Amino acid sequence: MSEQVDQSKRNMLFGAAGLLGGVAALAAAVPFVGSMLPAADTLAASKTEFDVGTVESGQLVVIQWQGKPVFVVNRTKELLAQIDGHDEMLKDPESREIEAVSAAWMTDENRKYRAIKPEYLVVVASCTHLGCIPMYKATKGRKDWGDSVPEDWPGGWHCPCHGSLYDISARVINDSPAPHNLHLMPYKYTGETSVVIG
Amino acid sequence: MLNSIMKTKLFAWVDQRTGADAIIKSQLTEYAVPKNLNYMWNFGSLALLVLVLQILTGIFLAMYYKPSAAFTSGGYTVAFDSVERIMRDVNFGWLIRYMHAVGASAFFFVVYMHIGRGLYYGSYKGPRELLWIIGVVILLIMQGAAFFGYLLPWGQMSFWGATVITNLFGALPVIGEYLQQVLRGGFAVGDPTLNRFFSLHYLFPLLLAAIVGGHVHALHVVHSNNPEGIDVHNAEEKINFHPYYTVKDAFGVGVFLLFYCYIVFFNPQMGGFFIEVDNYVPANNLQTPPHIAPVWYLTPWYTILRSFPDKLLGVVAMGASLGILFLLPFLDRSKVRSSRYRPIFRQMVVLFFVTVIILGYCGHSAPTPTLKLVGQIATAYYFAFFILLLFLPKFEKTKPLPDHI
Numbered sequence: 001m002s003e004q005v006d007q008s009k010r011n012m013l014f015g016a017a018g019l020l021g022g023v024a025a026l027a028a029a030v031p032f033v034g035s036m037l038p039a040a041d042t043l044a045a046s047k048t049e050f051d052v053g054t055v056e057s058g059q060l061v062v063i064q065w066q067g068k069p070v071f072v073v074n075r076t077k078e079l080l081a082q083i084d085g086h087d088e089m090l091k092d093p094e095s096r097e098i099e100a101v102s103a104a105w106m107t108d109e110n111r112k113y114r115a116i117k118p119e120y121l122v123v124v125a126s127c128t129h130l131g132c133i134p135m136y137k138a139t140k141g142r143k144d145w146g147d148s149v150p151e152d153w154p155g156g157w158h159c160p161c162h163g164s165l166y167d168i169s170a171r172v173i174n175d176s177p178a179p180h181n182l183h184l185m186p187y188k189y190t191g192e193t194s195v196v197i198g
Numbered sequence: 199m200l201n202s203i204m205k206t207k208l209f210a211w212v213d214q215r216t217g218a219d220a221i222i223k224s225q226l227t228e229y230a231v232p233k234n235l236n237y238m239w240n241f242g243s244l245a246l247l248v249l250v251l252q253i254l255t256g257i258f259l260a261m262y263y264k265p266s267a268a269f270t271s272g273g274y275t276v277a278f279d280s281v282e283r284i285m286r287d288v289n290f291g292w293l294i295r296y297m298h299a300v301g302a303s304a305f306f307f308v309v310y311m312h313i314g315r316g317l318y319y320g321s322y323k324g325p326r327e328l329l330w331i332i333g334v335v336i337l338l339i340m341q342g343a344a345f346f347g348y349l350l351p352w353g354q355m356s357f358w359g360a361t362v363i364t365n366l367f368g369a370l371p372v373i374g375e376y377l378q379q380v381l382r383g384g385f386a387v388g389d390p391t392l393n394r395f396f397s398l399h400y401l402f403p404l405l406l407a408a409i410v411g412g413h414v415h416a417l418h419v420v421h422s423n424n425p426e427g428i429d430v431h432n433a434e435e436k437i438n439f440h441p442y443y444t445v446k447d448a449f450g451v452g453v454f455l456l457f458y459c460y461i462v463f464f465n466p467q468m469g470g471f472f473i474e475v476d477n478y479v480p481a482n483n484l485q486t487p488p489h490i491a492p493v494w495y496l497t498p499w500y501t502i503l504r505s506f507p508d509k510l511l512g513v514v515a516m517g518a519s520l521g522i523l524f525l526l527p528f529l530d531r532s533k534v535r536s537s538r539y540r541p542i543f544r545q546m547v548v549l550f551f552v553t554v555i556i557l558g559y560c561g562h563s564a565p566t567p568t569l570k571l572v573g574q575i576a577t578a579y580y581f582a583f584f585i586l587l588l589f590l591p592k593f594e595k596t597k598p599l600p601d602h603i
Contacts, residue, residue: 030290031290032294
């Protein structure tokens with residue numbers, strides 16, 4: 001029997017059948033893997049509306065966008081003044097290193113504010129290190145915060161998990177484990193104070 | 199192909215640590231199978247395929263399904279809404295759910311064909327008695343898994359089906375009421391029932407997978423029967439499972455998938471046979487639907503249940519109709535296995551298949567006096583078949599068996 005076998009033809013058939021079977025298996029995997037991606041109703045929940053006018057001066061609120069926390073801060077004149085004068089302490093003072101920390105509406109003037117309207121900062125509240133929510137420590141120096149912040153603390157955020165520090169424009173301070181400034185998300189004003197995030 | 203893989207160094211490394219070479223040879227490439235198996239022998243491998251499909255699709259459905267009877271703001275329940283969410287919002291959710299629901303029916307179809315083949319060709323007889331008995335255990339677990347799964351969408355049929363079946367257990371004397379409460383976790387089918395049924399619906403397929411392993415192992419000890427029903431001893435009457443029957447099984451898989459995919463994509467509800475229309479109405483514990491029947495694959499036993507005017511007797515008869523399958527290898531004492539050489543048995547077993555289909559039809563239809571009588575006659579024959587087998591060898595003249603296949 002075996003000497004009658006055309007081995008090369010048999011190998012070709014094995015190869016062809018295996019190849020088609022592989023294509024079919026891959027195609028069959030598509031719906032299963034696809035089902036694990038966000039469902040339509042999850043995607044539909046990806047826009048959040050918020051009225052920043054409800055945030056008192058100096059106050060920080062945390063809202064949700066796509067299940068992620070978002071900081072909205074109403075920055076007073078004093079807080080806005082804290083933005084300047086410490087660029088040498090920052091890893092990325094102009095928010096240019098990656099796309100997620102920058103935005104199309106940024107101009108040379110408002111780049112340091114990282115906000116469409118300087119008084120309202122809206123940023124993703126997840127530390128760029130491993131995703132914890134940093135604590136809001138707005139005032140300058142150690143007066144209110146003790147030695148949990150450096151002596152020349154410009155005011156901003158301090159992450160409780162691994163000690164990353166951010167200034168009041170959510171720009172990461174040197175020597176923090178976090179690599180980047182807090183991310184921005186797309187948002188726009190649809191009225192004087194009403195904002196649509198996403 | 200497999201040969202060249204088995205010659206590689208990597209395979210040698212694995213073999214040294216697992217004995218893979220000996221396993222592959224004894225179970226596949228040198229596992230001897232009678233050369234005359236017909237296409238009825240394809241249904242075993244198809245059952246395995248459907249089991250894998252059911253487990254796979256079930257795992258993905260469980261990622262989105264929520265077993266809770268709590269009400270949602272829309273006025274439905276969490277469980278019902280989560281199924282509708284799978285159908286509407288989850289990517290390919292409709293496909294995976296239809297694969298699972300159609301798969302349940304496909305599983306029973308394939309397994310019933312497999313059992314019918316075993317009956318017709320006498321595969322349950324010595325030395326394969328235990329193989330048959332393990333198979334009956336698999337059937338019972340399948341029915342349990344199907345019943346638990348049917349509650350999960352929390353529609354009207356789910357709810358009232360579960361109510362009826364849990365009431366069956368309540369008919370048993372002494373322990374009945376207790377057993378019923380253990381199943382329901384309350385005094386009626388409700389949220390605790392739904393939770394435990396989901397847990398059990400996930401457990402039973404794992405049991406199935408393990409017992410199917412035992413079924414295959416038992417088969418590989420006693421080897422396959424064949425259409426002639428005679429023992430095969432000569433090497434030239436046998437061929438190796440791989441590649442000969444793996445190729446034949448693969449062809450069967452192709453044909454099966456053709457039908458399966460047609461139903462999944464074009465007719466997943468099968469006119470209410472595979473997914474009942476009433477189950478798109480959310481469960482309402484204050485109103486029973488006007489016509490209530492189990493899914494097609496449970497209807498034969500449902501007919502046996504309602505053929506008896508006495509509640510307890512009906513429940514016992516239904517239990518006995520399944521339990522008697524365990525005894526079949528010991529009731530049928532004829533030395534001849536295959537129907538091909540048993541003229542009377544052949545007629546009896548074909549009539550038995552017809553009877554089961556009639557029972558199924560009666561159970562699916564709304565009860566009328568005529569259908570009730572038909573169901574009772576069919577029930578009588580169902581049991582008579584097994585009892586007659588006891589006496590059949592006394593008067594059946596079997597045909598002479600061939601020496602070889």
